[in-house]
Amino acid sequence: MTQSLTQAQLVAWLGAFRDAVHEHRAHLTELDAAIGDADHGTNLTRGMDAVMALVDSDDVPDTAASLLKAVGMKLVSTVGGASGPLYGTFFLRAAAAAGDAETLDAEAVLGMLRAGVEGLASRGKASVGDKTMVDALAPAVQALADAVGRGDGLPAGLRAAAVAAAEGREATTPLEARKGRASYLGERSTGHTDPGAASATMLVEALADAVA
Amino acid sequence: MLREPVVKKLINDPADVLAESLRGVEAAHPELRVDHEHRIVYRARAKSDGKVALISGGGSGHEPLHGGFVGPGMLDAACAGEVFTSPTPDQMVEATTVVDRGAGVLHIVKNYTGDVMNFEMAGEMAAADGGVDVRTVVTRDDVAVEDSTYTAGRRGVGVTVLLEKIVGAAAEEGQDLDAVESLAQRVSDGGRSMGIALTSCTVPSAGRPTFDLPEDEIEVGVGIHGEPGRHREALTGASEIARQLVDPVLADHDFTTGPTIALLNGMGGTPLIELYLMYGEVTRLLASAGVEVARCLVGNYITSLDMAGASLTLLAADEEMVRLWDAPVSTPGLRWGA
Structure with missing residues (x-):
């Protein structure tokens, strides 16, 4: 029971998430076109x-906290829209929670993800049921x-x-x-899966795959 | 037969529209300085020490907002995002650091989820990095959106132009950060807007109209990115459309207690002859409702690319705001008294 998250697995997580958004780019954009502004996949x-260019470079940060912080800053400066600050805040808060922990055991990974999701929810002022990323992330943390x-x-x-x-x-x-551009549609937003919840699910699945 | 849609715009590669447009801004306006790396428009000659600095920014495609309002009497810097996409915090932190003269910085933000979050992060980062005192005003004047806790709230539109002028004048004459922030909030609180679209706009990278609007219908309550409005209606005459702009604005706020500043704004694809015709209709309705228009602006000031249509913004002003409105301004988009 001494399994812990290694630096190599963190990098594998980011790579798997990149691959997933590439593979499902058109799908994410399609979901966004229905209730948003059709740019989530792009x-x-x-x-x-941009994150993977950083991770694959020679000066990739060598601690969990510094890597996650660099990822957060990179997302904030390259994604734009609302997703940039949301995913950026997730990684920045996760980095702060990781602190200078030598090994990330299950307890520490939970603390990291919880801090990230709480930060993201507070950045977006979103709660479960608002039809956002939080609807996927909060149950995952639980x-x-x-x-x-x-x-x-x-x-x-x-x-x-x-799952x-x-x-x-x-x-x-x-x-x-109830949040974001989709909220202008009111009841016309029903019947469409939230694109943020879809990409957030890929983020969690990528992490599960990286440590499997 | 499916054909590739022709994008009939004066562009090269759609991906280069913003960068190439900023090069033109630089060439046309030696009184401005453009940081191409961070996509920031600055005054070429910065303000003196001790002056509060004003920064705004947002997605591109609303020109002259915001870069066209940089200059003496209005903004100190404007951060440009991609078309209809918020700029990012690193741009705003850079602009904030560069324009701060030790008296603090006011961020002017339109209430769109992306803009609000990116400016919020920028404010936190600038405060953590350099100890710059950053205040924020969020405009939310679009009465087409129901203001409830179950939506992202009202969108920030036309009052942003009036705010940048009035608050810019206050900062220029040396008012301190507290005064500037409180004035900005009062202007924001006193503004209401309503817009209609006759056609959709076409985002260069998308290459096709953002929404489908039948030839004989208008979108009532449209947003400045072509977001849906309250409803669609059959196209009628200008006097009826003017009523659809004026009525919801007057129903939402009392404009009879003091001077009003009015903006009849074009969405980008409607000629001035029609905007003036609409303004004539609007003033007739305002006069019969007992609204005294002290100052007005008619033209394309907060646009939505090539969308045809118009919006009306009314600001319940006071004598101080009217005085600041009349103060000299020298920007590409607004210029008088200078």
């Missing part, structure tokens, strides 16, 4: 390409917390988190948007 692809409480270990805990995120994403479809 913007995230641009941001994660699922990981439950797993850590049971002593399930990191891979199983993150797998449960990924919970996907369920949260699906649950956004019937909701009426």
Whole structure:
């Protein structure tokens, strides 16, 4: 039960997330076209390409905190729109929570993700049910917390988190948007899956894949 | 048969529109300085020490807002985002650091989710980095959007232009940051706007109209990025459309207690002859409602690319705001008394 998240797995996480947004770029943009401004796939692809250029360079930061902070700053300066500050804040707060921990055990990973999601939710002033990224991320953190409480270990805990995120994403479809540009549509926003919840699910799934 | 849509615009590569447009701004306006790396427009000659600095910014495509309002009497710097996309915090931090003269900086932000979050992060970062005293005013004057906790709130539109002029004059004459911030909030609170679209706009990178609007319909309550309005209606005459602009604005705020400043704004694709015709209709309605227009502006000031249409902004002003409105201003977009 001494599994912990390594620096190589953090890098693998970012790479897997980049691959996922590339693969599903058109889908994310399509979801966004229905209730937003049709740029979510494009913007995230641009941001994660910039992140990976940083990660693949020679001066990649060598601690979890410094890597996550650099990722956050890169996303903030390259993604734009609302997703940039939201994902940027997620990584910056996760970095602060990681602090100078030598090893990221399940408890520490939970603390990191929880801080990131709380930061993101507070940046967007969003709660569960508003039809946002938080609808995928908050249940994911809860699922990981439950797993850590049971002593399930990191891979199983993150797998449960990924499942919970996907369920949260699906649950956004019937909701009426209360935040962001989609909220101008009122009830016309129902019947569409939230693009932010979709990309946030990919972020959690990528982490589960990286430690599997 | 499917054909590639022709994008009939004066552009080269759609991806280069902003960068190339900023090069033209620099060539046309030696009184401005353009930081191409950060996409910031500055005054060529910075203000003296001890003056509060004003920064605004937002997605491009609303010209002359915001870069066209940089200059003595208005903004100190404007951060340009991609078309209809918020600029990023690193741009705003750079602009804030460069224009601060030790008296603090006011960020003027239109209430759009992306703009608000990016400016919020920039304010935190600038305060953490350099200890710059950053204050923020968020405009939210579009009465087309229901103002409730269940939406992102009203959009910031036309009152932003009036605010940048009035508050810019206050900063220019040396008012301190507290006074400038409080004036900005009063201007924001006193402004209401309503817009209609006759056609959609076309974002260069998208290459096709943002929304479909039948030939004989108008979008009532449209946003400045072509966001949906309150409803669609059959196209009628200008006097009826004027009523659809004036009525919701007057229903939302009392403009009979003092001087009013009015902006009849074109969305970019409507000629001045029609804007003046509309202004004539609007003033007739305002007069019969007992609204005294002390000052007005008619023209394209906060546009939506090539969208045809117009918006009306009324500001419930006071004598102080009217005095500051009349103060000299020298920018590409507004110039008098200088």
